[in-house]
Amino acid sequence: MAEPLIEVEVVFAAVDRQLLLKVSVPTGTTLREAVRLSGMLEQFPDYKLEEYPLGIFGRVVAQPQTRPVQAGERIELYRPLLADPKEVRKMRAAKAAKAKAEKL
Incomplete structure (x- = not known):
């Protein structure tokens, strides 16, 4: 008898587009395997998605x-950051402080 299937979503946001795919996978399928079964890797051949960190609803999964995935979960692929958010905030604050000082 075939294993029961569960529904999950796989989502990835590239620089230029986003994609959310719904997929039915056998119970016991791992996160990595669900991503592979979703066809997401073929949708973004220029990215090495098989190496990207994965998460569930905004929380990174260590392994x-x-x-194994659970029914209804949204598996997210996280691409590397282009800039450190802390450094960007520091630069923005310094620029605002400089602009304010120039007005005085």
């Missing part, structure tokens, strides 16, 4: 290759 996506062993963690």
Whole structure:
């Protein structure tokens, strides 16, 4: 008898577009395997998605290759940051302070 299937979503946001795919996978499928089964890797061939960190609803999963998915979960692929958010905030604050000082 076939294993029961569960529904999950796989989502990735590239620089130029986003994609959310719904996929039915057998119970016990891991996060990495669900991403592969979704077809997401073929949708973004220029990215090495098989190496990207994975998360569930905004929380990074430490071992996506062993963690089984649960029905209704949204698996997220996280691409590397282009800039450190803390450094960007520091630069923006310094620029605002400089502009304010020039007005005085």
